[in-house]
Amino acid sequence: MTSRELAIETAGLTKRFGTTRAVDGVDLTVSQGLVYGVLGPNGAGKTTTIRMLTTLLRPDGGWARVFGHDVVREADAVRARVSLTGQYASVDEDLTGQENLILLGRLLGSSGSQARARAAELLEAFGLAEAAGRRVKTYSGGMRRRLDIAASIVVTPDLIFLDEPTTGLDPRSRSQVWEIVRALVAGGTTVLLTTQYLEEADQLADRVAVIDHGRVIAEGTPSELKASVGTGALHLRLLDPEQRPQAEQILERALGVALYREPDPAALSARVSDAERAAHALAALAQAGIAVTDFSLGRPSLDEVFLALTGHRAEEPLEDAA
Amino acid sequence: MTSTPILTPARPIVDDTLRAALSPRVRPPRANALTASLTFFWRAMLKIKHVPEQLIDVTIFPVMFTLMFTYLFGGALAGSTDAYLQYLLPGVLVQTVVLITMYTGLGLNIDIEKGFFDRIRTLPIWRPAAIVGMLLGDAARYTMASTIVIVLGLVLGFRPAGGVIGVLLGVALLLVFSFSLSWAWTSLGLVVRTQNAVMMTSMLFLFPLTFASNIFVDPATMPGWLQAFVNANPISHLATAVRGLMAGTAQPEIALVLIASAVLVAVFGPLTMRLYGRER
Structure with missing residues (x-):
């Protein structure tokens, strides 16, 4: 594996649901070791793109490689290097936080004692030690989200996908998630996160792709992006x-x-x-x-970025949104 | 329209513990198929521990069925409840366990709806592990239900001639068949959208199959067309086989049950895995 190997590379990536093109020819190039933001309104195709990159969906057209592995033909090799924190908590609500983390540790090949030690370490680091023995059902939104991210790094992945990691969180929980993302990248993990907030992309991302109607309509650093819409x-x-x-x-x-x-x-x-x-x-x-x-x-909001880039507002009803 | 508030972290939580926890480390070797399946089995056991209410179907129902059928029909059908119990009990056991197999599809359907399966499907593990582990957990539930029915039967006066060995063999055969049948419900749980639809569809099959069988009465008294159905019904063969084992007289139906089980797994196993890998 060379150091200049790309974390993600896609060309013409397309996914249709019925007659709707949820993702309509997305080209992305994501280098390793940075935070890449995918910015767009609801229904722009962010989640569908992530689901293709994490092997959950099969593209209808184009191709995508993760660390050089094709997401369709080498799905297992891709799965071995990425993890996904979806928009909705993908942990088992009937289990405790600790049990969830041990479960994933075991599934990823750790021994029982390794998995227990790792679970304890993560719960402590994410401020969940006190809630470790409680069922996830009783967790607040912010706690659930932190556990969800912890579950994605039981074995530190090379690339982590965070699908709208702060949507619905209060400001304090949001800044906690931001700190976790920063620490992850400092540790060498590549992060791809989707967001509806320009502010978030600005705070975290080294590069940003703006997606609308399943297409990338702008790509660059956050300052480049903001320069295009005024300060x-x-x-x-x-x-x-x-x-x-x-x-x-x-x-x-x-x-x-x-x-x-x-x-x-x-x-x-x-x-x-x-x-x-x-x-x-x-x-x-x-x-x-x-x-x-x-x-x-x-500062310009996502709305203004959209207005500047697309001529329509982000929350306009998008008739062909998935 | 308000602009996004500018947020500054109130207190940076990146302390040394977080940094240490996020530091890269050696990836453990891939979990083998057995470990992965047993880990999912452990999950099923944890769910029983945390949500014991879900055991109602394997505790209360079996007791209800056994008592109800023994005392409602016993006198009328066999002259005495005691005589009827000898015939009925293996049948009620079969019915109880076969009916609770439908919860398998339900559990799977709930996992998908909650998003938990998205995470599982992005893990580098042996793909059937999640389902195999779940079915092993269900087998534990079937064992629980069987124990309850048999203990209750013994209390009420069931005296199997096959003794302990015969009863154990009967239960084992029933578990093999139920485990195999569960694969049909996992396929269903992956196809049907809502939990209600999973329940309704599985009941649609299970009720006629369990009632139009020789579980409750000897088919000799039934009209010809019904006899034909009852005699072809795999549940009848299963009941006959379990009855035979418990009575200490092995029946040729045992082979039929094993063949039916193999066919169920051969058809629904791959189908389940196909549907499991399918996108949604």
Whole structure:
């Protein structure tokens, strides 16, 4: 195995469900030892792609290799080097956390005492030692997710797939998962994670692929990606929706960019590059007597990335989404 | 539309324990087929330990069936409950165990729905291990049910002429057949979408097969067309074979039961594995 061997390589990867192309010709190249983010809204084809890469689904077209092994012809060789933490806890809820980890350790070839020792080590490291003897059914969402990730690294894999690892978690649990991902990569594991949050991709990923309608529509480092959509976004909400056209004109002049009319009739948003300009724009609104109930200046959200890259919003109903 | 809140970890949890736990280490040798199967068997036993309620079908039902049929029909069918019990008990045993085989498909269906099987299917292990282990766990349940029926039978006055050996052989034959039949339900559990559908479909087969058999009455009194069905019914052969073994008179049906078992495994074993590997 050469050091420059790719962790993942796919070309034209396609999966159809009925007439829907859930994954429609995905080309990915993932080097070893980094965190690769796959960013996209619900139904974009993220999970289907992961399921093909982990040998759970058979591609209808194209090919995929994991560490040089074809996912169809050499499925067993692929399984020996990867592990998957799915979107829904893939541990046995009737068993305790400790039993789940011992079970997987035994299945992966450890002896009974090795498996017990490893389970204890992981439970301790993931802050689950106190809950070790409790059935998983009683765990909170964050605990379950941590156990699920622990279950994926009972034997440290060369490549771990995390499918939306922080969806539905509270901020504290989310940052814990982030720390685990960082520690994993520091240990030499390649991580492929899917997410709906640009923030998450930004925090964790070395490279990001943006997927929409089963296709990769952008690929690069998070900063490259953000540069393509502007550095920030101004959101504001007016007291009186009637004043929106007038506000739009004033803001357009002050900011020098086109405004986006939010679905909320009183809301507007714009891409802005510096905070000072945004402050001037708000002052201009106040001078014109237009009252603002709410405003925020933030980084571009996934929504804005999508708007910039695809011309449609991430949460628009995607009629042919899987 | 709000932008994603910027999160900073409240307290970094990457301490030395986490780092140490995540450090790369030597991968253990691949688990062999036996270890993997026994590990899944262990899982089945743990589930019984944690969810003892699931044993109702192998404890309460057998007791209910035995008592009900002995005292409801005994007097009418054989003149006395005691005489009927000698004929009925091996049959009720067969019915009880054959009926609970359907829970096999159910358990599998639940695992798939919960996502646990996704993880199992991405492990580098002997593929049938998960199912074999599960079926071994079920065999333990069948043994439990058999013990309960036989002990209850002995208390009520069942006196098998075949003695301890005959009874054990009878139970062993029943376990072989039930284990083989379970593969049909694992196939079903992998095809059918909901738990309810698994239950309904397996009952659709099991009720006619267990009732339209010689478990409760001698088919001699039945109309010809029904006799034809009853005599061809593998459950009848099984009941005759178990009855024979327990009575100390081995019957030719034993061979038929073993052939039927082999056919069930030969057909449904590969089918189950095919369906198991299939994507969903």
